[in-house]
Every structure is written in C-alpha cells, then in structure tokens.
Amino acid sequence: MKKIFLFLALCMASVAHAQKTAVDYVNPFIGTSNFGTCNPGAVLPHGMMSVTPFNVMGSNLNKWDKDKRWWSTAYSSDNSVMTGFSHVNLSGVGCPDLSSLLLMPTTGTLSVDYHDYGSTYSNAVATPGYYSNILSRYGIKTEVTATPRTSRARFTFPKGQGNVLMNLGEGLTNESGATVRMVSDTEIEGVKLFGNFCYNVPDAVYPMYFVMRVNKAADSCGYWKKQREMDAEAAWDQHAGRYKLYKKYTKEISGDDIGVYYTYNCAEGDQVEVSIGISFVSIDGARKNLDAEQAGKSFDDIRQTARKAWQDDLSKIEVEGGTDEQKTVFYTGLYHLLLHPNVLQDVDGRYPKMESSSIGKTDSNHYTVFSLWDTYRNTHPLLCLLFPDRQQDMVRSMVDKAKSWGWMPKWELYGRETNTMDGDPASIVIADTWMRGIRDFDINAAYALCMKSATTRGAENFLRPDNDIYRQNGYLPVLSENSFAVSAALEYYMADYALSRLATDLGKADDATMLLKQSEGWKNYFDKETGMIRPRVGDGSFLKNFNPLAGQNFEANPGFHEGCAWNYTFYVPFDIKGLARSMGGDKIFVEKLQSVFDNNLYDPANEPDITYPYLFSYFRGEEWRTQELTQALLAKYFRNAPDGLPGNEDTGAMSAWAIYSMMGFYPDCPGDPSYTLTTPVFDKITIHLDRNFYNLPTLTINKKGTGKRIAGLKVDGKNHKSFRISHDELIDAGTIEFTTK
Template structure:
C-alpha cells in the first residue's frame, strides 16, 4: 500500500502566498502530512476538515475484519482511523482528532458495487492509493475498484465516488461508529435527499453526556432504487420461525417514512457507467435537521467538489501561513506545519450558519451575536499550550473561545472542563478555564466580559464540593489546603495540583482586576502543594485523611497508564515537578538548586519522563529557571523533538490531545514555551528553524509580525550562546508576552 500526502500545488489565494511562492513554491499547506499521528495512539486522522471546522470526513477502518490490527470493539479504542489497519467501512462524518476516548465518528458513508450487501463485515474493503492533504482525502477500494475522494466545508462535506461500470451502491450506515451510543432516525425526503438524527455520547465513561447529530444527505444522481435497512432484534420461538429477517439485516424496499432503531442504514442502487462519478453531500448540525440543511445549502450552493476542495486548501494555507519558517529540513518543516495543522482542529465551531447552537447542558437553542461559538474544549490538555499559541497567533479565535466559555457559564452555571458539543463530560480534573482566560487577559487580549469570567472562577474556587462539579473535593482543599487520598485511585494529588495552578492564575487575575484580598487568598492556596512534599523521598506524595503520608509509596507506580494512588495518568515522578508557579519554592523544599536540577535530570536519565502525557511536558523548561542550567532545556527540547516527533504515522508520542502534543512541538520548534499556564511568559529554547516569521494581528498586538532568527555555527548546534530581543542582549531565558511583542525580534546565537 502506497500512501502519499499530496504535494500538488493548489493555487492559494492567501495574501502570503506570493511570499511563500518566492521560496521555490513551497506552500505551508503542501508541507502538511495528515498521516502524522495516525498510529502509535496519536489518534489524529487523515480526514478532510477545515480549520476549526465542525465537519470532518474520515476514512473509517477500525471495525469489521480480523485483517485490522486494531478493532474498536475488541479493545479500548478512540480514533476512527489507524494507519496500519487495512479494512475500510466508509467515511465517518464529524470526528474528534487526538483524543483518548471513543466518541462521534458515525454517519458512515460507503460506496460498493455488485450485489447489494448492507453488513459492514461483508461490504468493507481493503484499499490502496491513499492520498491526504489538508481538506482532502482519497483512496481506492480494491474490492470494488472505486476511487473515493472527500472534502469539507465548515459544516458540510462532499464525497466523490468514481465507479466502474455495472451495479453500484451508496450506503449510509447509522448503526455503527466510534461512539458507544446507539440509536438513529432517518427519513427519505426526496429521491435524492435523506435527513435524520443519530445519538452520540458516553465519552470517557460519562454515560449521561449524550447529544444528537442532525444530518441531511444529498446525492447527485437519482438512484434506481433506494431504501433502508435495520438489523432485526433476535426473536425466539414462533416469531423467529415465521420472520425471515429474524436477527438479520432486513431490507426495507418500499417503506420510506421515518425509520428508527439501533442499527439502521440507507441503501441506494445505481447502474453506473465506467468512471461515472457520484457526489454525496452531507450537512450536519447540533441544533436541528433544518439547520443541517441550511448549512449544506449555504456552504455548498453553486460549488462543486473541486471548488470546495480548493477553498478548504486555501483556508488551511492562509492559517498555516501565519507562521512562516525558513531553514530546517523539509522533514522538520513538515513536522512543524503538521503540528500547527493539528492545533487548528479543536476547539471547533459549533454554531450553524444561522448562528444557532445548543446551549450548554440545556435543551435551549441560542444564537451567537457575533463571532463563533466553539466546542470540544479538552481543557486539562489545552490549557498548557494550545490556548497560548492561539492567543498569540490566532487571537480572534482565542477571543471567541473565551466568549464561548463565558457563555457556557451563563448557560450552565459553570466554566467548562471537558466540554463536548454542548455537554460537560467532566473528564480529567482541575479548573483549567482559569489559566486559559487569565493568560489571555494578562497578555492584553480583550473583547469579553472578564468580570463575569472572574465571577465564574470565584464560584468554582469557593463553592463547597457537593455543589461543585469542577472541584468536587473543594471542602477538604479549602479547609486543609490539600486533598487527601480517600480511595486507592481517587487521583487526589493530581486534583490538588491542578487547583494550585488554577488558584495561582486566579490570584494573578484578581491582582490585575484590583481585588487584592482575593489575590492574597488564592496565592496562599496555590502554595498548598507543600503539604505533599515528603522529605524522605524529596517528592510529592499522597496524603491520607489523617495527615500522614500514604504508604507503601512507590514513586514509579503508575507508569504506562497503570493506576497509581494519588496520581492520574502518571506517577509521582510525572507530577512532582508540576508546580510551575513556584519552581523556586519547590527547589527550596528539595534542598536547593542543585538537588532540584539533579533530581529533574534524573527523570530524563532514568526514563521516568513520559513524553506522551501532559503532566510533565513542561519539565524540560524548569532547568531554565536556574542560571547556568539553561543548556539542559535546549539540549533536551531538541533531543525530545527528534525522538518523538517524526514525519511518520508514529510521529506523535501518544494521544495528540486535541493538539496539545502538537502545540508542544510548534512552540519548541520556534524557541518559546509557555511553561506556566496563567503566567503570560515564555521560556526560551533554541529554535529548529533559522528564520521564523509570526504574522500578527496588528490591531491586537500593535505590530505586524515577530521575527525569530537563529544563527548557528553548524547544523547540529543547539545550545544558546546569546539571545537578543529587539536588538538588545537578553541575559535571561524567560520573557513575558509583552516583552516579546515590544521587542519584535528575537535572535538566538547558538554555540
């Protein structure tokens, strides 16, 4: 099987395209390899999607055959596509990128030929000739000799199937998908249009967080015949004897009104000429079928596949071109632009073209007044770096995301934690909305009601646990300053560490808003991590309700996603240094700089560092807090980038976490990292590229761009000899966002 990512040059209308074209015609969009992260549990996918688009169309290859190495039903599985799988059962519409729990990935659209067969275990096909680039995916179905192509607008998609001569079919399977929820309704509207709704949900064990996707599907040619199927319930006895469809997929040949059920679908029959192309459009909405139809019509009216494809490509190039890099290898540029691509998938827009969206945790439908309503907030992940990247480079999006978060508070009474299409899944822990918004505010991003945000933050920070879905263990936290371990795997330390970071950010915001008492209160709370410090191990260690340390204590327990007392998805080694707001305080507890640095270095030397999950991903930057130790940061970031980020399906170390791993790569490759969420600063490291131009929104940041230049004696040099900011030497490795913007130009001289 040969796969390529398309390097064909598409005419880009980007205002930056000329500039890029000057450099040999290499457009950022053409450097993206959507197959990066599609194996090794990166859980990204090569499907077609627009930047921050609601719709994505993804080749679904994780069910139906033993030929597949990974099967969604045979193990824990959270992505519609795996690079090494081979059995394709259709294109799923609306998908998550880089998450760790199965969700959405349904409305499976499949072309077939020959005798009609609606059993996916039988109608699936192996494939070859995979091609993917931003906004486009194609393959060739070996069993049917059908070429498939898909592209997308923000809220709709179009598939183009090129059939051989003979009996052909298009199937829409509403029974299967990545989500563990079931149940759908479909109705034929005309000979070329169907509408319906499919339930989604149960994301990450939350069986109540369910929500509907509404859809309208149109086909470019009237089928010779069409109908539904439904897998029949298994009956017994007399019923079973007389019903020929008992337990089977029953074909409905004349019935064409509403069909509902757990496992239903639509079939269409055609007689196709050789190379005949049939297009299938799909519009979706989280509000209503009418809105799905309007989305489809408004976004595709008068446009064919090629135009939609070209527009998607151009949108991506425009967005990716906000950071232009020069130098590095083509592989490095590919890794960079693919990482940037991955940071621009989620959060994605939720509202329909008419502005309507499902209000948070409500049956209400509301309308955005201006801007976009965003969804898919995986905040425990993205508060660390994705939103910092968006704030600097895509501030209009970050502003709308903040507005969306504040609107969620309005609608639901709480800031989001892990919001998914209008439902709160309460996945992971902490109060991550606080650092996300605080960071933006302190950097000067405006255009939202910060007082209402503050009100929301204060509510979650001060509400008793039983009434507090964000901080369920808030009573003990407020009273004792820490959360004790009450159950073996209650993640108590992880909970508290997140609260400390949130409270540090909240303290800074309170200070900025002139609320000095609050600032002091939350600052003091943020230092409560010290309770967990155990001198014996020199590490953070779970505390019991009586105040004693948990024992027996094994700091390594919890590696490889095994459960660990007190820690969530990690162990004491992955969490001990996660006090980014009080690095010096932690160092002092540990006995000073040398002990801190030695211990931190041992994390890397002994293989305790987990590059595949969030708690310790800022560890490499902590060395830079200490004079003379900054080289460690620089060496490590280059080493880790090389080791874990590749131009390959295995090119992301683990779940991309809606772009968090990718944002780590983006920041590292341009020499900056926001290592303390809620603090408007970056720690510097040596960039991968020689010249980096970050195009800025001048109205927001007061300048058109930032330039980052790196002068290296040789290609392997990674250690910084000198840094200048705005032409002046900088004798430190940490700068604020204001300093960066004021200076405008960073120059790294490596040695």
C-alpha cells in the first residue's frame, strides 16, 4: 500500500512539475468548429499522410453532414458519431476533397453499410501525431498515429467478433471510383480517385495509391460492393441495390462503392494494428513508403517519432510570458501553419509531375497543396522566416510545376490546378521569397513564367484569361452578376506590384516600370462619390445601385469574391499612401478604416482585409490603433476552443496572422520585404533562425511592461524610431525590445 501510494504521489508530482513543452500546448481541436475546417487527426509537419476521425457522414445524430450543405472537413466538434478514420485530409480548406480510405473497427455481426456501423465516442485525446478515443457502441479503444507517408492504427477489442472495415467508396471527396486487390491475407493494395476540388475544373482529378496491412491474418476477410439497382431481375438477385459481400473472390475489384473487411475472433483486449502507406505515384511507391517508414516500428515508436518531429518544429519559437491560452493559441497556430503544403514525393523521390502523366524525381522535397490566394499574404513569408529551407523547396516545387505545365500554380492539389479563387498569386510568392533573400531556385525560369501570365494575351492565358482588357483598360469591368472582376483585378495589381519589385531587383527596368504602372490600375476603381473601390461596368461607368455592404457572409456580390466592397477597398497594400490621397487625405483614410472595425465590417475570416489592422501604422500618430486592434482581435477571434478560429484556417493563413501578431510584427505587403510592428503578447520570444540562410542563430523579442501600446523600440540595442522594420533588419537584429505603455 505504502509503495503504491508513493508511486502515485511521484507520478502526480511529475505531471504537476513537468515542464510543458511546445508540443504540449498544441490543441488539435482548435478550429474543429465554426467552419475552421481543421481536424484533430494524427499527422506530421507537411506530412503526406494524415489520419483523423471522420464524423460527417452516415448518422442523423450529427449536426453537420457532408453534402447536406456546403461542407469541407472530415471532422466537426459539433458532431458525435464517427464512421471511421479518414486518411489524407486537408486542413482548413473551404472545399471538400480527400478524407477517404475510411478505416473503422466494429464488433459483432458484420455490417458494411456506413449508415449502420457508425458509433459515438468518448475519451477523445489528440496531441500532435496521435489521436485516440473509445467507440461507445463497441467498447473499442482506437488509437492512430502517423509517419510522413503512412499511418498506423491500433484497435483494442473487447471479447467477441471484432471487425476492421476499409471503406473505399465514401469520404469527404465527391469524386468516386476505386480499385483494390488482396495481395495476401494481411495486405491489400489499390487506388482511389480524388479531385474536382471546388468544382472549378471538373476533370482536375488525381489518383491516390495505397497499400494496407493488418498485423495478423483475420479469421475471414473479403470485399464488399454496393450493387446496381435492378429492375425485373431484382426478384432473383437478392443484392440488387444493396451491399454484397465477396467472401471468396480475391482478385481485384473496382467500383464506386467498395470496401474490404476483416473479422477476428477476439479475446478481451486483443489488439489489431492496421498500417497504411500511400503514394501519388504508384502502388509500388505506396509499398516502398510503408516499408521505409514503418519497418520494425511499434505503434509507440511511431507515436514518439511523430511527437519528436513536432517538438523539433514547434520549438523553433520559444515564448515566455503570456497566458496558457495564448501559448496554446500560438503553438496550435504554428502547428496549423506546418500542416500544408505537403510533401508529394515518395521516399524514393518520385512524384507526379504537374498536369502530366510523367513522374518526376527529386533529392529534396517536392511539395503540393498550394492554396496560394490564401497563403501568399503571410503564410509563405512566415515560412521564409522560420523554415527558409522548406520555403525554398516550396518555391522550387512551384517552379517545377510551372515548367511541367506551362503556368505557375494558383490552387494546386496533387499535381492538378484547381483554378480556385482569383488572381496570379504565385508571382507574389516568387517575388516575396526572392526579396527575403531565399534565392537558390531557378529565378530565370520563375521570372519568365511569372511574366508569361502577366503579359500573355487573354485567349492563351490560363491565369489571366481577361488579360487583354486588363492591360488595355487597367481594370476589369463587371460584365455579369456573378463577376469577380474587381477582386481579380486587385489581385493582379498586387501581383504586378510584387513582380515589379522582383523585376527591379533582377535589373529588368522596363518590365518593372510596365508592371508598376499596371499595379496603379486600382485607381480606375476608386469612386470619388462613395470614396470606395467600386466596380465599373462594360461601358466604363461605375456600377449603378452599388451597395458597399453587399457581399457580406459570402453572398454573391457583383465584382467581388467572398466579401463586400469594404473588405476590398483598402486592399492596395503597396500603395496605401496613394489610396489615402485618393480618399482625400490621411485623416479621412484613417477614419474610414476605423469605421470598418467600428461598424463590424471587418471580416477576420477571409484574406482580403486581414492586413487592415496594420494599415493604420502607415500614418504617424495612428500606430496605436494597430497595436490595440491586433491584441483585441487576437483575444476575440483566436481562442483555445473548437471554435477558436474566426473561420476556415485557410491552410495556415489565419494562424500565420495570429503568430505574427502575437510576436509583434506583420508583413502587411507581400513583395515588400518589411513588417509593420505591433505589440507582442509574450514577454519574450526566441526565434531560432536557420544559419544556412541567416547570419544570426536567434532573434529575440523582449517586451517590457504590460501596456497595450508601444512606447519605445530598440533593435539590436539601438533605438528604432519607425513602426516598420525591414526583413533584413529583423533577421539581423539579434534582439528587438518593445517597451509598452
């Protein structure tokens, strides 16, 4: 008794006193409600594989159901019934795809209909690289973990028949069709089709190959397939319109709605482990990935390796001070930041070339999942700072894709261009990355490809199909109710500005001049009458019946995409002073911008206006607005709760905003390698810099005092008069000290 007591006391003490590390602060449930579209599954930084509970299909008990409304995530904290673990999941995106290969353990008589076999769950635990729960209906403990390209599940069964189901028919994706083949009594291999992401390019589809192994042969196994509806012969075919089991057939099976089952006669506590390797190249690639990343490894080995990978990445930034909630928000943000883009190449370096049936090979990392409209603004700049090697590989990947396809990517997904959202965002990432000094990529090719979309005539221009009128008029007229012309043009201006900076840097003065001139086209939209960016129609006049409030909450709004005129009017971050002049002066600008926040017109959940809080700092004496606002917005919209994100995480863009804002600086104008400074939330922030790219090993940010406003600034020990700082100053600062008031 005494010994046990002592042991327990020691355990409790050790828990209480253990130093909480970065990884401990991560709460993967943040962003799993309020359309954050994150999930609590197991995944590695930039991991190809992820595995998450899938709870958005097959039960009327759930609040949200796939395709019962627009729905784009595998998991919702508002739901209660799961129908499996889905493999390969997008985090924080706004369109449904992937989240398939639904692996579900059940007990008792075999049912392969997901309408039947779902279960509520309890005791959910999620930490980076690990998720576990108890399936209430079955008394099964589930645990999942991952390597970069594979997953491992461990199911602990009660006594009796235990079943393991691999559903290849359903998932979050609305693309369908799979093939699977039994390789042995413990291994299957196959391929499933995905894509049509956001429904913009119906045949932008791609195959995912997989190999799955169970760690012990089942007592029985087989396939299932939903059978076609039949007419007269349904009287003879008992399976017409129903699921049919294939108990003896072991060659390949294909179809829209197929699966594989294993049944085990379990003793209490029997465990079945399921390993899945994937590849976007081939089944052989999936098998190599599985072999390379799991051979000889126990579930706990994999779990610990995953945890260590996260700890290594997250501890790139150490923070002191601030509340536990703030640390949780910060490290979960960093966790979200590192989920995308993802490695696309197999362990042998092979990956699918962009918009091609060819296979490429790389010695480093080739990335995919580029949601560039979202990420050019802050995500890639933050990666430049924290992981310049990865950012460099990402840019190399983008250029490689462009070389293969002929166009820079826009919203690239597993080698296909989904053509989602507006503009020409890759140019901005290329320029911005170059300007931040990350330059070991084929800049000539990159520049040529960026110039190609900037200058090619519309009829032959994938990225700027409206380029003729844009270049001729300097703006895009709104020609229909559903036009996104203004949003698109604002993106072109931004891209042209960034590209002009790059052109200047590369000594292409003529290009730079031309592009800079193009970027000034925003002035065509400025309507003196309303003081707003206002759509123009085909004859050049401004849109009549213009309502600057139209378009909130994603309603359709002629000229604008996912926003109202207020969300776009200030989106010329490269010419804020010019915009202020157009508006009638700095004071009017500041008042108008302040009114956005006062009148609740600021949309923190979407990208066009997320730079707004920082724009006050362009005006002397108004910087306090930025400083107070960023802290207020952080507190309001970024919380340690499932609904603790303002909306779609947007593959890291929301979190990048929060991370920067919590550290006290923000890149308000991509392509311009500088930051607006704001009040950090932590007392001390230590950023470990990559010595292969930067001169110093660390950048330390100290905050003195608890005031919301900045009273003084020292950079590298010297007073810093401005509320801006260049990227070079920042990385060479060593220390930045904020005094607050």
